[in-house]
Amino acid sequence: MKQREEKKIIIIGAGLVGSLWAVYMAKEGYKVTIYERRSDIRKTVISAGKSINLALSNRGWKALDAVGVGDEVRKFAIPMYGRVMHDTQGMLTYQQYGNEDQAIYSVSRGLVNARMMDMAEQKGNANIFFEHECRNVDLEKGIVYLTNKQTGEQFEDKGELVFAIDGAFSAVRYNAMQKIDRFNYSQNFIADGYREILLPANADGTYKMEKNALHIWPRGRFMLIALANNDGSFTCTLFMPHQDHKYSFDKLTSKEKVNGFFKEVFPDFYEMLPDIAEEWAKHPLSSLAIVRCHPWVSGRVALMGDSAHATVPFYGQGMNAGFEDCTVMSELIQKHGSNWEAIFEEYNRERKPDGDALQDLSLENYIEMRDLVGDPMFLLRKKIEAKFSSLYPDKWMPLYSQVTFSSIRYSVALKQGAIQREIMDKIMAKADINETWDNPEIMDEIISLCE
Amino acid sequence: MKQREEKKIIIIGAGLVGSLWAVYMAKEGYKVTIYERRSDIRKTVISAGKSINLALSNRGWKALDAVGVGDEVRKFAIPMYGRVMHDTQGMLTYQQYGNEDQAIYSVSRGLVNARMMDMAEQKGNANIFFEHECRNVDLEKGIVYLTNKQTGEQFEDKGELVFAIDGAFSAVRYNAMQKIDRFNYSQNFIADGYREILLPANADGTYKMEKNALHIWPRGRFMLIALANNDGSFTCTLFMPHQDHKYSFDKLTSKEKVNGFFKEVFPDFYEMLPDIAEEWAKHPLSSLAIVRCHPWVSGRVALMGDSAHATVPFYGQGMNAGFEDCTVMSELIQKHGSNWEAIFEEYNRERKPDGDALQDLSLENYIEMRDLVGDPMFLLRKKIEAKFSSLYPDKWMPLYSQVTFSSIRYSVALKQGAIQREIMDKIMAKADINETWDNPEIMDEIISLCE
Numbered sequence: 001m002k003q004r005e006e007k008k009i010i011i012i013g014a015g016l017v018g019s020l021w022a023v024y025m026a027k028e029g030y031k032v033t034i035y036e037r038r039s040d041i042r043k044t045v046i047s048a049g050k051s052i053n054l055a056l057s058n059r060g061w062k063a064l065d066a067v068g069v070g071d072e073v074r075k076f077a078i079p080m081y082g083r084v085m086h087d088t089q090g091m092l093t094y095q096q097y098g099n100e101d102q103a104i105y106s107v108s109r110g111l112v113n114a115r116m117m118d119m120a121e122q123k124g125n126a127n128i129f130f131e132h133e134c135r136n137v138d139l140e141k142g143i144v145y146l147t148n149k150q151t152g153e154q155f156e157d158k159g160e161l162v163f164a165i166d167g168a169f170s171a172v173r174y175n176a177m178q179k180i181d182r183f184n185y186s187q188n189f190i191a192d193g194y195r196e197i198l199l200p201a202n203a204d205g206t207y208k209m210e211k212n213a214l215h216i217w218p219r220g221r222f223m224l225i226a227l228a229n230n231d232g233s234f235t236c237t238l239f240m241p242h243q244d245h246k247y248s249f250d251k252l253t254s255k256e257k258v259n260g261f262f263k264e265v266f267p268d269f270y271e272m273l274p275d276i277a278e279e280w281a282k283h284p285l286s287s288l289a290i291v292r293c294h295p296w297v298s299g300r301v302a303l304m305g306d307s308a309h310a311t312v313p314f315y316g317q318g319m320n321a322g323f324e325d326c327t328v329m330s331e332l333i334q335k336h337g338s339n340w341e342a343i344f345e346e347y348n349r350e351r352k353p354d355g356d357a358l359q360d361l362s363l364e365n366y367i368e369m370r371d372l373v374g375d376p377m378f379l380l381r382k383k384i385e386a387k388f389s390s391l392y393p394d395k396w397m398p399l400y401s402q403v404t405f406s407s408i409r410y411s412v413a414l415k416q417g418a419i420q421r422e423i424m425d426k427i428m429a430k431a432d433i434n435e436t437w438d439n440p441e442i443m444d445e446i447i448s449l450c451e
Numbered sequence: 452m453k454q455r456e457e458k459k460i461i462i463i464g465a466g467l468v469g470s471l472w473a474v475y476m477a478k479e480g481y482k483v484t485i486y487e488r489r490s491d492i493r494k495t496v497i498s499a500g501k502s503i504n505l506a507l508s509n510r511g512w513k514a515l516d517a518v519g520v521g522d523e524v525r526k527f528a529i530p531m532y533g534r535v536m537h538d539t540q541g542m543l544t545y546q547q548y549g550n551e552d553q554a555i556y557s558v559s560r561g562l563v564n565a566r567m568m569d570m571a572e573q574k575g576n577a578n579i580f581f582e583h584e585c586r587n588v589d590l591e592k593g594i595v596y597l598t599n600k601q602t603g604e605q606f607e608d609k610g611e612l613v614f615a616i617d618g619a620f621s622a623v624r625y626n627a628m629q630k631i632d633r634f635n636y637s638q639n640f641i642a643d644g645y646r647e648i649l650l651p652a653n654a655d656g657t658y659k660m661e662k663n664a665l666h667i668w669p670r671g672r673f674m675l676i677a678l679a680n681n682d683g684s685f686t687c688t689l690f691m692p693h694q695d696h697k698y699s700f701d702k703l704t705s706k707e708k709v710n711g712f713f714k715e716v717f718p719d720f721y722e723m724l725p726d727i728a729e730e731w732a733k734h735p736l737s738s739l740a741i742v743r744c745h746p747w748v749s750g751r752v753a754l755m756g757d758s759a760h761a762t763v764p765f766y767g768q769g770m771n772a773g774f775e776d777c778t779v780m781s782e783l784i785q786k787h788g789s790n791w792e793a794i795f796e797e798y799n800r801e802r803k804p805d806g807d808a809l810q811d812l813s814l815e816n817y818i819e820m821r822d823l824v825g826d827p828m829f830l831l832r833k834k835i836e837a838k839f840s841s842l843y844p845d846k847w848m849p850l851y852s853q854v855t856f857s858s859i860r861y862s863v864a865l866k867q868g869a870i871q872r873e874i875m876d877k878i879m880a881k882a883d884i885n886e887t888w889d890n891p892e893i894m895d896e897i898i899s900l901c902e
Contacts, residue, residue, distance in 0.1 A: 178625075178638075182693075182738050186637030187629075242633075287633050 006031050010144055010159035011126075012134050013037075013166030016109070017305035017322035019116035019124075021163055023067045024326050026124035028333060033157065034120065035132040035146055037171070042114045053227035053235040054112065055080070055214070055316035056105040057404045063323035066330070069119045073112055078228050079103035084213045085373050090268030094213070095379060096386075098401045104214070104316060106227040108235075112319075137162060137176040142300035161340060162301045165322075168291050168310030170303065177298055185293045190312060190363075192222070193249055194239045196283040199273050201232025208272050209234065216369055217266050222247055223370035224266055236269075239314075239370065242287075249285055288312045290359050294352055297344040304329070309355030314366035315403060321358050321410070325351065357410035361403060361417075381428055384437050385420070388446050395450050396420070423449040457482050461595055461610035462577075463585050464488075464617035467560070468756035468773035470567035470575075472614055474518045475777050477575035479784055484608065485571065486583040486597055488622070493565045504678035504686040505563065506531070506665070506767035507556040508855045514774035517781070520570045527562055529679045530554035535664045536824050541719030545664070546830060547837075549852045555665070555767060557678040559686075563770075588613060588627040593751035612791060613752045616773075619742050621758030628749055636744045641763060641814075643673070644700055645690045647734040650724050652683025659723050660685065668717050669825035673698055675717055676820070687720075690765075690821065693736075700736055739763045741810050745803055748795040755780070760806030765817040766854060772809050772861070776802065808861035812854060812868075832879050835888050836871070839897050846901050847871070874900040 007030055011018045014036035022032045056077055064070035081103045082096040097104065120126040131149040138145075142159045164172030177183055202208055207228060209215055215226040215234070222240035229235055241248040247265070252258050255277035262270040270276060291310040296303045305322030328351050329343065336342040372378040382398070389396045399417035402408045408416075426449060427433065427442065436442060458481055462469045465487035473483045507528060515521035532554045533547040548555065571577040582600040589596075594609045615623030628634055653659055658679060660666055666677040666685070673691035680686055692699040698716065703709050706728035713721040721727060742761040747754045756773030779802050780794065787793040823829040833849070840847045850868035853859045859867075874897060878884065887893060 174629075182640040184637075184639050186635075186639070188635050188637070189633040 007160045008033065008158075009161045009163065010035065010142070010157060011163045011165055012137075012144065012172050013164070013170075013305075013307075014113075014117055014120065014128050014130070015165065015167060015305070016113050016116055016319050017325065018163070018165035019113070019120040019126075020063065020067070020069070020323060021165060021304060021326050021329075022120035022124035022126040023069060024330050025163075026126065027067060028330075030160075032120070032124055032126040033159070034126050034128040035134060035144065035157075036128060036130050037133050037149075037166070038130065040117075040128075040130045041110055042117060053229070054107050054109050054319050055227070056107050056112075057316065057320050059317075059324040059327070059407055060320040061105075062407060063327045066327065067123070069116070069123065072115050072119065073107065076111055076230055077105035077107045078230065079105055079212055080214045080227070082213050083373060084210060084215045086215060086217045086266070086268055087374065088219075088265060088267065090271075093379065095373065095382060098398075098405050102401070102405050103212075104404060106214075106229070108229060109319075134166065134171045135175065137164075137172050137301060139176055139180070139299035139301045160300065163304055164301055164307050165304045166307055168289060168306040170307035172301065173293060173303060173307050176301070177293070177303070180298060183293065183295070183298075185291075187289050187291050189287050189289045191241050191244075192239050192366075193242050193285050193287050194237050195249070195280070195285050197236040197238065197273070197276065197279050198282070199226060199234040199236050199269075199279075205232045207232050207234070216373060217269065218370050218372075218374035219247070219265055220371050220374070221245055224269065225369070239288075239366070242285075252280075255280075290363070292356065292359065295348050296352060296355075297348045300340075302329075302344055302347065308351075309358060311359045311362040312366065313362070314369055315358070315362045317358055317362060317403060317410075321355070324407070327407075354410040357414040361410060361414055377428065380434065380437060381424055384427060384442065384446075385424060387438075388443055391443060392447065395447070458611045459484065459609075460612045460614065461486065461593070461608060462614045462616055463588075463595065463623050464615070464621075464756075464758075465564075465568055465571065465579050465581070466616065466618060466756070467564050467567055467770050468776065469614070469616035470564070470571040470577075471514065471518070471520070471774060472616060472755060472777050472780075473571035473575035473577040474520060475781050476614075477577065478518060479781075481611075483571070483575055483577040484610070485577050485579040486585060486595065486608075487579060487581050488584050488600075488617070489581065491568075491579075491581045492561055493568060504680070504688075505558050505560050505770050506678070507558050507563075508767065508771050510768075510775040510778070510858055511771040513858060514778045517778065518574070520567070520574065523566050523570065524558065524563060527681055528556035528558050529681065530556055530663055531665045531678070533664050534824060535661060535666050537666060537668045537717070537719055538825065539670075539716065539718065541722075544830065546824065546833060549849075549856050553852070553856050554663075555855060557665075557680070559680060560770075585617065585622045586626065588615070588623050588752060590627055590631070590750035590752045611751065614755055615752055615758050616755045617758055619740065619757040619761030621754065623752065624744065624754060624758050627752070628744070628754070631749055634744065634746070634749075636742075638740050638742050640738050640740045642692050642695075643690050643817075644693045644736050644738050645688050646700070646731070646736050648687040648689065648724070648727065648730050649733070650677060650685040650687050650720075650730075656683045658683050658685070667820055667824060668720060669821050669823075670698070670716055671822050671825070672696055674821035675720065690739075690817070693738075703731075706731075741814070743807065743810065746799050747803060747806075748799045751791075753780075753795055753798065759802075760809060762810045762813040763817065764813070765820055766809070766813045768809055768813060768854060768861075772806070775858070778858075805861040808865040812861060812865055828879065831885065831888060832875055835878060835893065835897075836875060838889075839894055842894060843898065846898070 009025055009030045009032055011022055011034045014034045022034055025032050061070055064073060082094055085093040133147045133149055134144055135147055136145040142162050144157050144162060147154050164170055166172055178185055211228040217224040224236060224238045226234040226236040243250040252261055258277045258280045262276045290312060296308045304325040311318050329347055332343040332346055385398050389398055402413035460476055460481045460483055462473055462485045465485045469485060473485055476483050512521055515524060533545055536544040584598045584600055585595055586598055587596040593613050594607050595613060596607050598605050615621055617623055629636055662679040668675040675687060675689045677685040677687040694701040703712055709728045709731045713727045741763060747759045755776040762769050780798055783794040783797055836849050840849055853864040
């Protein structure tokens with residue numbers, strides 16, 4: 001730990017990002033107190049109810065490794081090297097995500113969060129107070145108004161700085177920041193919800209499907225996905241409109257209808273899980289929202305992670321983006337030292353466009369996952385891109401790789417992705433592309449379009 | 452009053468729309484209780500600080516006259532038949548709003564509100580409780596949780612229905628509706644703020660400018676406007692970016708700078724008000740926001756007026772749209788009787804697109820007012836449109852007239868306006884339009900473009 005006068009900071013929220021940020025701030029010589037609304041998940045049964053298995057990728061690992069906690073997570077992370085698409089006949093198609101050694105990693109949200117809390121306490125010397133609710137914050141003074149939910153006691157605490165890392169429906173943002181003049185805010189629920197389904201292991205503990213891939217059943221307007229757990233099971237998630245569609249959640253009102261739906265549209269899945277209707281009832285139907293706001297800082301307070309830029313999960317970047325907020329803020333500490341006015345100002349100015357871009361990318365990728373990956377022409381497009389990229393890596397990194405396997409700013413990736421899409425639209429518009437795609441002339445044409 | 456079992460409803464907010472809605476509901480046989488956070492403006496000096504003189508137009512009058520309160524407002528409303536544009540040399544240009552007898556009406560917000568409260572009490576038999584704050588609402592049960600701000604007493608009240616007509620930063624929306632699942636919400640502050648300035652009457656009580664017109668000093672990125680009051684004064688408002696522009700509020704930091712600014716860009720105004728720097732300090736700099744949300748109803752509660760669709764003031768439609776909400780809801784009562792589930796469902800579904808369109812129109816009209824009305828080509832365009840409209844009134848009602856002098860749905864007006872703009876773009880693109888505009892061929896060409 002650096003030799004510096006120990007100053008106290010407060011973190012609201014002991015979630016994934018809050019716990020990691022505690023480690024960062026402890027390394028910078030700050031004394032860290034965390035207040036968390038929920039009880040200690042390490043002492044209770046982890047609810048898989050609203051978890052969505054998470055996919056850790058480059059940005060996440062970078063932030064974890066920078067403070068030496070990556071290896072703790074690697075112990076239980078399962079690499080996924082590509083997507084396996086399941087069509088309505090149960091036929092499988094495989095699409096590799098990047099190079100052969102590039103993978104995204106399936107991890108349980110609960111498990112990562114529990115280990116991050118350990119790290120916050122052990123490496124960050126943080127005191128975590130559970131079941132403490134933040135009622136309000138004095139943004140200028142850094143005073144946090146709290147309620148101990150077990151005793152009902154109301155009290156206040158004061159930090160040099162306060163980091164509001166308390167999630168998509170942040171109490172700090174709602175109770176304090178939303179009330180300041182000229183605070184822009186939006187919460188926008190998309191038309192689709194999700195429901196989790198657990199696909200158990202075989203009786204001998206083995207996996208029912210390839211574990212090192214992300215499984216997708218793309219069905220146009222909706223999709224099912226599955227990510228492996230360490231115990232041989234898969235956490236599966238059905239994403240679908242709430243209502244107003246031929247296939248929507250409001251139509252699945254009985255066991256018979258759930259069974260009929262899975263038999264019809266996911267027959268190979270139904271075969272693996274014939275008691276789907278029982279599993280169906282174990283998890284609630286949940287909603288999905290994009291939350292945008294600005295500014296992300298006010299007085300002594302900064303929003304990080306979902307409280308600043310909650311997104312829909314379709315690019316698997318929510319946690320990764322939150323972890324990357326730590327990387328960004330940490331780099332600004334290296335640049336500005338303890339001049340937090342400068343740090344907050346630059347964080348607010350420079351990181352916000354990346355939060356917006358992350359959200360745009362997440363929405364775009366839902367269409368790719370649920371619809372396009374089932375289209376042979378789309379897979380051909382990706383194959384041509386991959387070939388060009390391997391021949392001319394300096395000229396072309398596929399958008400998925402920019403987002404997932406690099407630290408290129410999300411806002412830059414979004415722009416580059418749009419340029420690439422325009423180029424590939426021209427290539428794919430060629431009448432004979434199915435026959436000619438592997439010819440050198442196609443590569444030459446892409447080069448000329450790149451210039 | 453209709454003979455019906457008297458049912459109690461609660462209105463939160465005794466503003467313009469809340470007070471009017473009390474009259475409507477009393478006529479339908481409901482017993483009305485209103486809770487208002489502020490004190491009774493009729494007993495205090497009316498603050499002109501955040502008023503923006505309002506422009507009553509067709510939709511507003513229609514809603515007022517339907518319950519017989521229009522004449523009370525006509526007593527002090529000042530008709531404005533057109534705009535007077537002031538250029539940087541003090542030269543004036545006049546543009547009539549509609550036909551010769553069509554006008555919008557300047558009224559003081561405070562005065563209208565006071566008379567509407569009288570009406571609510573006298574015609575609506577409403578009990579208005581001032582200085583009562585709404586802490587929360589049980590949306591399903593219609594229970595309102597209140598605090599008497601004078602005594603500190605906390606209590607609850609229950610209505611068959613609750614109408615949240617409590618303004619752009621509605622307590623009902625914030626405390627209750629924003630927390631329900633899948634409630635979409637956004638508050639978006641525009642880059643511009645405003646500051647009011649009072650231009651007093653001449654010593655003999657006469658007006659310093661034409662009273663029956665809305666005065667505009669269009670300056671591209673910013674503008675000053677003035678609306679007449681009954682006492683010979685004008686309420687003027689400067690709209691301008693908060694920062695980051697050659698002319699923005701953050702630069703006007705001293706009396707000298709304010710004086711210099713007005714001398715330079717509004718010389719004829721400065722001549723009328725040489726002690727502008729004194730007046731300047733009397734009113735605060737305020738912000739402007741668009742608030743969108745959906746749904747507008749939940750359980751027994753409905754949002755009306757600004758709480759549902761707060762907008763920026765550039766089309767002069769905020770109050771008119773709120774009053775029109777009363778017209779719409781009242782028509783649904785005539786259609787569905789006391790089936791409030793059906794009334795709320797249809798109100799929510801049918802009125803929301805008009806709220807959105809009103810906001811889009813308001814934003815568009817800022818550009819027209821601050822920039823285009825100073826452009827001779829824009830005025831020519833309006834002249835051609837007016838001529839065509841007077842020749843073929845069935846084929847063409849100018850957008851301004853649709854919004855201001857008709858009850859055409861805002862969403863329809865927005866669409867028709869876009870079509871008209873496309874047609875006029877083609878006409879204005881003609882090289883010799885300055886010479887040929889009055890030729891019959893131009894009218895013929897517009898007819899053919901209309902088909």
